[in-house]
Amino acid sequence: MPLIRPRFPAALFFAFLLLAPSLHARSGHDLYLENCSRCHGTGGEGLDPNPPLKNSAWVTGDPERLIRVVLNGYTGVIRVGEEEYRGRMPSWRTILSDDQVASILTYLRSNWGGEAISAGQVASVRRKTEGEPTTGVPSGCMGGGGMRHGHHHGMGGGMGCGGCGR
Template sequence: MKLVSMMAMAAAMLLSSAQAQEVDGKALFLKNCAACHQSSGKGIPGAFPALAGSKFVQGKSTDVAAVLLKGRGGMPDFSDSLSDRDIATVLTFVRSNWGNKADGLTESDVGSLRTTLGVDPFGNSLMSNKH
């Protein structure tokens, strides 16, 4: 009986951890991305691309993360203003909402990509936010 109870408690903790990450991802998205991509993820046609139902967003995770680390077109990079954990959290949220069905990323995934791309490590400086 105790083993079943412990397993149920472990499952509840994992679920609450996933729910917490979802909340964190949504909060990070609303704070850093929604002004351009809209809270619905639908973007603004001709100005900011939709993330909802996006083949690019659901594609190779490193391609999507590279945009946040290096910027692209009119999109700024977030390498100095978001930690690897925050980038992974917001991308996991974006890749699993608004009809998107793609795997999430981990802090380690983003950190490895940061190294591969030659992007400086996140410094967590209060003065580094360039947005």
């Protein structure tokens, strides 16, 4: 096979960075890194003061309760394993689509247990919990999604919506 030597490798590289996100659907893992990892850790181990998702009964348990935490967020005392957490889990209702929530949660459950979650299940919980109060979007987020073009995913990875609010 002859070596292909593009004349402008840098230009091609940047074109790829711009095009890649719109060319293929993002996987649950990508979406997790982009939206969740800065608080819950790249491996779900939790980043103080945020709780781990790894081996959490919230993740592996009742799908409806899990979907609801992600859509509406959560504040108050939350217990994961032996620890209690008092933080603010932001609301993803206006940021992530049913498909996106389903693929993130399916990714998490494929790691730590629980059957897959479908976009249909997310849609039904979304309707059911429509009028409930939410904890608000993650700080720094524009909301609405679809404004992510041109974001680089180089160093550090997944800085989707700015820093980690407390």
